[in-house]
Every structure is written in C-alpha cells, then in structure tokens.
Amino acid sequence: xxxxxxxxxxxxxxxxxxxxxxxxxxxxxxxxxxxxxxxxxxxxxxxxxxxxxxxxxxxxxxxxxxxxxxxxxxxxxxxxxxxxxxxxxxxxxxxxxxxxxxxxxxxxxxxxxxxxxxxxxxxxxxxxxxxxxxxxxxxxxxxxxxxxxxx
Numbered sequence: 001x002x003x004x005x006x007x008x009x010x011x012x013x014x015x016x017x018x019x020x021x022x023x024x025x026x027x028x029x030x031x032x033x034x035x036x037x038x039x040x041x042x043x044x045x046x047x048x049x050x051x052x053x054x055x056x057x058x059x060x061x062x063x064x065x066x067x068x069x070x071x072x073x074x075x076x077x078x079x080x081x082x083x084x085x086x087x088x089x090x091x092x093x094x095x096x097x098x099x100x101x102x103x104x105x106x107x108x109x110x111x112x113x114x115x116x117x118x119x120x121x122x123x124x125x126x127x128x129x130x131x132x133x134x135x136x137x138x139x140x141x142x143x144x145x146x147x148x149x150x151x
Contacts, residue, residue: 018076022072026140073100
C-alpha cells in the first residue's frame, strides 16, 4: 500500500476527527471570551473568586482548546494531503486557510489575555471582550461558506 492509498483509506477517519476537533475548538473560542467578560465584571463582586476564574480559563485553554486546535490542524492536514480533495486553483481553500490562521491567532490572543489576568494586569473591559467574542463567529462563517460552496 502506497501513501496515496493510505491517505484515501484514512480520509473518512481524518474528516470525522477534524469535525469533532473543530467543534470542541470552536466551543472554547466562543466560551473563553465570555469567561473573560465575567472575570472583568463579576470577579470583583465575589470575594476570592479571582483564582477560580484564572483556573477555569487555564483548564479550558490547556485541556480543551489547545488539544482541539492541534487535532484540527493535524486532521485537516491529512485531508489537504489527500490527492484530489483540494483544488488549489479555487479561492475557497485559501479563504478557509486564512480564516483558520485567524482562528489560531485568536487563540494565541486569548492565551495572552489569560496570562495578563493571571498576573493581575488586565486592562480591557467586558465590552472589549464581548466585541472580540464575535471574531470566531465571523471566521466560522467564512470557513463554512468556503467549504460548502467551494467558490
């Protein structure tokens, strides 16, 4: 069995794994900015809650989001390497790819904000985090439209 045959054989598994990982990753990308909103707006009102918010954010990043992002990239890479799946002369793989890079950047932006919270150095408002919470939604729209319509 050569590499092409192997890629065709594992393609449905990679695609299934990719979808599950993306769902998990997106859940984290939607939820973490919301946690930041609550961290900014509610933590001061509830005594001793700051370490709880930091721990929740850390676990979401480390246990769910990071592994889901890595699996999304790996399974997506297997699909991209499968011959005949991606037409690189079309626009859609490039728009999806740029959007995935945007989601990856957003996760790193969230990680940097978490580190600021953990150090007690947050300077952003709940409103700012609410606005940033729209970033993964916009990127998801571009990704889904790109993959479904293959323009």
